[in-house]
Amino acid sequence: MGRTATYDRDAVLKAAMELFWARGYHTTSLKDLERALDMRPGSIYAAFGSKEALFRAALDRYATAGRSALEDTMAQASSPIAGLAAHVRMLGGIVRAAAPSRACMLVKTLLETPEDEPELRRSVEDMMRQTETAFAEAFRAARDAGEIASDADPERLAARLQAAIFGLRAYAQRSDAADKVERIAEDIARDVEALRN
Amino acid sequence: MGRTATYDRDAVLKAAMELFWARGYHTTSLKDLERALDMRPGSIYAAFGSKEALFRAALDRYATAGRSALEDTMAQASSPIAGLAAHVRMLGGIVRAAAPSRACMLVKTLLETPEDEPELRRSVEDMMRQTETAFAEAFRAARDAGEIASDADPERLAARLQAAIFGLRAYAQRSDAADKVERIAEDIARDVEALRN
DNA sequence: CTTTTTCTTGAGTGATCGTTCAAAAACGGA
DNA sequence: TCCGTTTTTGAACGATCACTCAAGAAAAAG
Numbered sequence A, B: 001m002g003r004t005a006t007y008d009r010d011a012v013l014k015a016a017m018e019l020f021w022a023r024g025y026h027t028t029s030l031k032d033l034e035r036a037l038d039m040r041p042g043s044i045y046a047a048f049g050s051k052e053a054l055f056r057a058a059l060d061r062y063a064t065a066g067r068s069a070l071e072d073t074m075a076q077a078s079s080p081i082a083g084l085a086a087h088v089r090m091l092g093g094i095v096r097a098a099a100p101s102r103a104c105m106l107v108k109t110l111l112e113t114p115e116d117e118p119e120l121r122r123s124v125e126d127m128m129r130q131t132e133t134a135f136a137e138a139f140r141a142a143r144d145a146g147e148i149a150s151d152a153d154p155e156r157l158a159a160r161l162q163a164a165i166f167g168l169r170a171y172a173q174r175s176d177a178a179d180k181v182e183r184i185a186e187d188i189a190r191d192v193e194a195l196r197n
Numbered sequence C: 001c002t003t004t005t006t007c008t009t010g011a012g013t014g015a016t017c018g019t020t021c022a023a024a025a026a027c028g029g030a
Numbered sequence D: 001t002c003c004g005t006t007t008t009t010g011a012a013c014g015a016t017c018a019c020t021c022a023a024g025a026a027a028a029a030g
Helices: A009-023 A030-037 A041-048 A051-076 A080-095 A105-112 A118-144 A154-172 A178-193 B009-023 B030-037 B041-048 B051-076 B080-095 B105-112 B118-144 B154-172 B178-193
Strands: none
Touching (some): A009 A030, A009 A051, A030 A041, A030 A051, A041 A051, A051 A080, A051 A118, A080 A118, A080 A154, A080 A178, A105 A118, A105 B105, A105 B154, A118 A154, A154 A178, A154 B105, A154 B154, A154 B178, B009 B030, B009 B051, B009 B105, B030 B051, B041 B051, B051 B080, B051 B105, B051 B118, B080 B118, B080 B154, B080 B178, B105 B118, B105 B154, B154 B178
């Protein structure tokens, strides 16, 4: 059956994701990837096809992990609003965590992707929309359960929350933001909770 | 006195700013700049020294223009809070305006600058701090004038507002965000106004 | 007009980019 | 052990990167 691969595909994808998340797409060279993945160019191309395809796979892994983290938080929470608030507070902890970057990889990609890369652009926006839709569903559930006002607009609240999170995490990228980020996250979380009847 | 330069330095800087703002630092090549500035590499290097130096000059121009726009808005407003709210609403109009990008150039730069470019990073963060300080001064003036609560924390409010604006403009970079951005801006503006006594 | 000074031009530099591919290495099956 | 298959390796490729500099062009000074 031929030689068996020596690498763990998911571990490699994770390493690629962490490197791309930290450095962005254009500032990450194949040399950087060879080092981080401990693979030679031929193997990388046999496994993933191209730098851009690898990036997309890494980005997809990032978005999927983020969504499942949100799902877990929501499942553990006592109510939709409590879940969303807990999610925001968790994000406020990024300044203490040792993550590759404090900014969101989707936002970083959106901002560094000019309009001449339409496929990548569309992928990123799709992934953002999926998370925003999850927010909207939570707000809708909260409304239907009577937790928030019956005339609340789930889509509008979801867009606002996503924009607030984008800002929180972009702000967190500043090296002098450590103490302020948790306060901002707390403020956003309380705004969400303030929607309650 | 020798040959006189054929270009207008400020017009060139403006064109460079617009190109860098739209495409980011790493995705803008010298070929792109030659086209946008209508200058050959020798002239560009004689005038600005390096691609990075030109970028920094363009970034500085961007930040200065943004600050003076804020000052103008504040000067025209009937009160500090009214000025800040007007500023946010003006930013909500970026989706209709024909700007090089809807995202903030400072945020784009912060997110695409890895930690191995410390000087550029520090410049960007300094410029962000200047704007945040302007926000804080407005909130302090509002507090001292009795427009908002006497126990309000100007620095905290300023950090929160800046994060909200970062998020608004990052969100606005999405191609499907047109109708939502103005609503989000309106929400942020009303939050600012809601601080009033 | 001639000289002097400054600016502009654009071909060319070495380095690095993403990518390819022939050869070598490592496995399973017979 | 030998074969067939698959993976890994790393040198090499053309393209492009930021950047340089000798030569030409244009202005001011004499």
